[in-house]
Amino acid sequence: MLGSSLLVAPVVKQGARVRQVSFPSGTWIGDDGSIVEGPTKRQIDVPLSRLPWYRKQ
16 A cells, blocks of 8 residues: 555566455555455456556545
8 A cells, every 4th residue: 555545566476477455445446447346355467567556536
């Protein structure tokens, strides 16, 4: 979390292409246009060309 409204979820394990992300309560809009209703945990695809981030709506 960066502050209370931005969640950044980069890959932190070498060779990984997916990552499990814990979303706090609220509606989160991703850099890829996805919408997630929290609180929840989701597994997301993280290719090397993407730095996934989510903004709280």
